[in-house]
Amino acid sequence: MRAARLHRYTSNVDEAFTVEDVDRPEIAAPDDVVVEVAAAGWCHTDNHIVEGAMRDIADAELPYTPGHENAGTVTEVGDAVTSVEPGDSVVVHPPMSCGTCRACRQGEDMHCPDHVFTGLDTDGGFAEFLRTKARSVVQLDGLDPVEAAPHADAGLTAYRAVKRAAADLVPGDYAVLVGIGGLGHIGLQALHAISPTRTIAVDVKDEALALAESHGATHTVNAREADAAAVVDDLTDGGARTVVDFVGSEDTLSDGLGMLRTGGDHHVVGYEGDLHVPAQALVGQEVDFRGTLVGTYTELQELVALAEDGEISVRTSTHDLGDINEVARRLRDGDVEGRAVFTP
Template structure:
């Protein structure tokens, strides 16, 4: 079968032929229908140790597929069921996993495409049926990225939901694969005023289409605009979906007393907070992925037409080029690999 793998540190992804996997006891084989591309994949391919993952590794941690075969003892799902895959594979028994937070597994969370072979292929193996979420008649190309591009901002928003009531102002920094879904979720779930920022005019247009009340070009001047539109108070909540030093600095500049900055992007930056260099009583947090229960909620929201992921499809042969476009910031919404193309 065909697969897109990261094989050699320092080189880009490669399209190769590999053996079709066989599900072991308790596992499930999926015929992949779609797999989203993510900046997290770029992170793995940009660091000298590939985050310690064993290579070669098939990429793709946003899977959609159809159940093809059940391994011995696997139950709870039927062959032919269209599903997406919850990507946080925890131990299932630690304190966090028992609370439904496998993304925070105390024994170490792995993921397809981030530690084990992922979905950028014709077929993939899922470790257990509990990580499968049926999607009914949802378009798998749009549904695949619910597993991260929607789940990650959803978790981040839920973590500060009491602060997003009417009369507040929220800044979304970065209207990429995650940020454009965050705008939709904020519009559906809260009464806050949404101000989206990005360096790309076309992404600001997407933010408007997704429900942003205001859009601003990202830069130092944007913070002054936020202070102006909030009568000097600053934004109540700022979500940084980029996570580089410049956006973290901008997030802090947009903040006021008792504001909350949530860093979601894995750009390697951070917010420098001290008693004398930040607004008083400010909070800064990070947010990693989300829980399986929240993913089922997102599927229901998508089925009701409340949210959607903007996508651009690529064949598996085109995926290496798609990663290059992602790196250049030329993807609007989410790039998705589609094996059937």
């Protein structure tokens, strides 16, 4: 089968992959599922993988095939699999978890100490086929795989963050969403779908803010042209209840504190920088910073349900697997709107 293989870590993302013919994965355990990949999303994490930033937390041995946002059709199942069958359309939850540890029994699959993450720890979906587990596939009911694939990580991570935020938001509250890109535009829609909050979208690109407006943002702020914290303070009369930061740079992490009202929460989704916050500010404002790590299997089911009900759409562009190096370069340069999806 055709697969995009990473042979070495490099800062030259535009020449990182070679597209090769490799053996097709086969059923190796009773709970295995083989999926013919119809769509595989490129994630900013894939840039970090290429650059070697994930080597200390990933178990994959080079060369291997990344790709952790995957959807397609089941082609083979192990003898113990009863939840899906060949021909089923599915999206793949990236963690393959054990199902028996305390974290799994509590539903927090990605906290499983023995989980294997598709595309980081083992071969992923930048190929014509991938092998996963029955516990990791969510059936689709008419949702296009190209639309579904980004939900496996980008959408799921955004949904988990805004779902947590929504638990504390009531009518009249404001939530600030920083970075309306591949994750942010999904998170904005999800937040409006599950909460009564008003939203303020912050970005440095007018086209991203136009995307936010098209998805119902109450207000938009170009942080390159205005002091976003001052604008938020003025709009909210003292600060927002919640900031959801899809960038996570040192600038946005620092600015977020100035956007929050006393008792607010800053949900950190992006991880581009380090957090430096005076302890006095945390105590005096009684604010919380909360990280977001992908999402659970059941949260992926919830997100797929919202997408199938038309509450959430994803801006995508489709690409041949042979263009993977070009797509990696474009994402590094900020030249991708929404999500880039390969159709192997």
